[in-house]
Amino acid sequence: MSLFLQRALYQLLLWLALPLIPLRLLVRGLKERGYWRHISERFGWMGALPNQPVWMHAVSVGEARAAAPLVEKFLAQTPPSPVLMTCMTPAGRATLKQLFGDRVTVRYLPYDLSGAMRRFLRQAQPRVGVIMETELWPHLVQESQRAGIKLFLVNARLSERSARGYCKLAALAHATLAGFETVAAQTQADAQRLLELGAHTVKVTGNLKFDIDPPAAQLELGRVFRERIGHRPVWLVASTREGEERLVLEAFARTAPTEVLLVIVPRHPQRFDQVVALAKNSRLSLQRRSGNDDVQPSTRVWLGDSLGEMFAYYHAADCALIGGSLLTYGGQNLIEACAVGCPIMLGPHTENFKQAAEDAIAQGAALRVNDAESWASEAVRLMQDDAASQAMGAAGKVFAAAHKGAANRVWDLLSAAAAR
Numbered sequence: 001m002s003l004f005l006q007r008a009l010y011q012l013l014l015w016l017a018l019p020l021i022p023l024r025l026l027v028r029g030l031k032e033r034g035y036w037r038h039i040s041e042r043f044g045w046m047g048a049l050p051n052q053p054v055w056m057h058a059v060s061v062g063e064a065r066a067a068a069p070l071v072e073k074f075l076a077q078t079p080p081s082p083v084l085m086t087c088m089t090p091a092g093r094a095t096l097k098q099l100f101g102d103r104v105t106v107r108y109l110p111y112d113l114s115g116a117m118r119r120f121l122r123q124a125q126p127r128v129g130v131i132m133e134t135e136l137w138p139h140l141v142q143e144s145q146r147a148g149i150k151l152f153l154v155n156a157r158l159s160e161r162s163a164r165g166y167c168k169l170a171a172l173a174h175a176t177l178a179g180f181e182t183v184a185a186q187t188q189a190d191a192q193r194l195l196e197l198g199a200h201t202v203k204v205t206g207n208l209k210f211d212i213d214p215p216a217a218q219l220e221l222g223r224v225f226r227e228r229i230g231h232r233p234v235w236l237v238a239s240t241r242e243g244e245e246r247l248v249l250e251a252f253a254r255t256a257p258t259e260v261l262l263v264i265v266p267r268h269p270q271r272f273d274q275v276v277a278l279a280k281n282s283r284l285s286l287q288r289r290s291g292n293d294d295v296q297p298s299t300r301v302w303l304g305d306s307l308g309e310m311f312a313y314y315h316a317a318d319c320a321l322i323g324g325s326l327l328t329y330g331g332q333n334l335i336e337a338c339a340v341g342c343p344i345m346l347g348p349h350t351e352n353f354k355q356a357a358e359d360a361i362a363q364g365a366a367l368r369v370n371d372a373e374s375w376a377s378e379a380v381r382l383m384q385d386d387a388a389s390q391a392m393g394a395a396g397k398v399f400a401a402a403h404k405g406a407a408n409r410v411w412d413l414l415s416a417a418a419a420r
Contacts, residue, residue: 003171010138010172014113021111031270034090041108044119050082050105054418055126057109058085060092061307062209062333063132066155068099069211069407070130074418075103081418084124091269091307098308112137121147128418131180134158138172141179150417153177154184154410155208158193159330159351166197174198181417184410187355203413206406207356209335214311219340222315228294229302229316233260235379236317236342238310239267239332241324245275247372248321249282249301255376260383261295265304265313267323267332272305279303314342318389319382321345321375324352331357338365338396343389345369345378359403365396 001009021042029035041047054074058064064087074081085096086109096106110116117139129144129151144151158166166173177183177198184205185191191202226234235256237248245264252262262284266275272288279286284300287293289309295302304313314320314337325331325347334353337344344366350357360366369375382389 001169001171003175006169006172007138010169011114014111018113032090032268034093037090038093038108042111042116043113044110044116044123046107046120046123049084049107049124052125052127053082053084053105054128054130055084055086055124056130056132057135058087058092058096058132059109059135060087060089061095063087063155064092064095064099065212066208067130067132069208070154070410070414071100071104073407073411073415075100084126094307109140112139114139114143117143121149128152128414130154130414134162136166136173136176138176141176145179150181151179152182152184152414152417153180153199154205154414155406156183156185156194157187157190157352158185158197159354160193161351163193163197170197182413184413186406189355203409205409205413206403207335208406208410209333210400210403211405211407212336212339214315214336214340218309218311219315221309221312222340225312225316229261230295230297232295232297233257233383234263234317235260236263236265236313236320237323238265238313238320238337239323240264240275241267241327241329241332242271242274244323244326244372245278247326248375249278249284251372251376252300253282253284255373255380257380257383258300260300260379261302262300263302263304263313263317265310265323269305269307272303275303310336311340314340317342319343319345319379321347321369321379322350325349326372326375334360334366335400339400341393341397343367343382343392344396345375347371347375356403360396360399363395363399365392365399367392 025035056067058067074083083104085104085106087093110120129149131153133155178200183194183199183202185202186207188204191204195202279301286301287299288303288305290305320337320342322334323332328349330352331350346357346366346368
């Protein structure tokens with residue numbers, strides 16, 4: 001199919017979906033009320049914006065955190081560059097506000113409708129656009145090209161599975177990737193797939209998430225968490241996705257010694273109440289972190305129902321299972337756990353962090369488990385082997401430190417293009 005026909009098909013699908021957008025926002029807002037706010041921004045009406053900002057797009061929480069080292073470099077310039085941050089989710093917006101406060105302007109990125117993107121770019125007039133990871137929106141790229149805005153795709157990753165998906169509309173994917181001035185890829189494998197899909201200039205710069213230093217306030221909060229918990233062993237299951245909590249709770253109930261505290265931190269806030277119900281069904285007593293109370297000796301599960309405190313949870317834990325890896329979600333970020341020296345376990349599905357996962361395992365910072373049962377068994381083993389646990393934690397810190405530097409390499413690509 002030609003590029004013209006693929007563009008026409010993409011446009012048709014967008015127009016067909018347009019009447020469903022209010023319904024989607026209504027339904028999602030029932031679980032997360034942030035979807036009912038700032039709706040006009042999603043159609044390109046942005047309100048007051050800074051003059052000729054650096055524009056950075058981070059779709060949600062993980063990308064927002066990964067962008068932080070670059071944002072800080074722009075803000076540290078003399079004079080500071082005005083920064084406009086866009087995202088797609090309420091959780092991402094809350095994270096950006098938490099990270100930067102009023103130092104940056106935060107808006108939702110419009111849906112990828114030509115008119116909405118045109119309105120947004122006409123109002124923003126950014127000097128440069130920086131898109132985090134692999135947000136490939138054809139109209140965003142096309143309208144940026146028409147407006148003369150240079151776009152950079154940074155911290156880019158592309159799994160084999162995603163590459164096969166894009167190949168179904170190969171001409172459109174090729175034209176979209178070709179619209180980026182430079183693509184900064186996480187790994188050589190990512191770079192090769194992006195080149196094959198149509199990117200012109202690709203450089204391997206590493207993963208920006210290695211450049212996020214654990215904030216001192218988070219480490220102190222982790223110490224406070226530990227005081228509230230006491231001397232009990234703590235097993236953390238971090239950034240869990242739907243379906244994983246049930247597996248974990250069942251394995252924990254069968255295998256864990258009674259003195260162990262299970263800390264579960266769901267990836268999405270709208271699922272906190274679901275986890276409470278699952279724990280109740282498993283006959284496990286639960287407290288919420290939001291209660292801000294000491295954890296009672298009789299409590300078996302502590303629900304991490306808070307945002308932006310993952311470093312603190314890792315710092316308080318004796319070991320951690322990285323969520324999204326037990327089921328076919330591709331895995332969540334393992335780097336934060338390594339940075340604070342928390343021994344980690346990974347399920348069989350780590351495609352989103354394939355190279356990092358393989359390197360962490362090879363360097364002794366992580367263990368691979370097949371399922372929730374083997375996770376619980378390995379957690380018991382680590383609990384009984386202090387030397388092995390400490391060695392894994394130390395290896396994690398070495399692993400995280402050795403992979404720093406991506407922010408400086410990406411900055412070298414961006415700084416000249418973003419100059420006034």
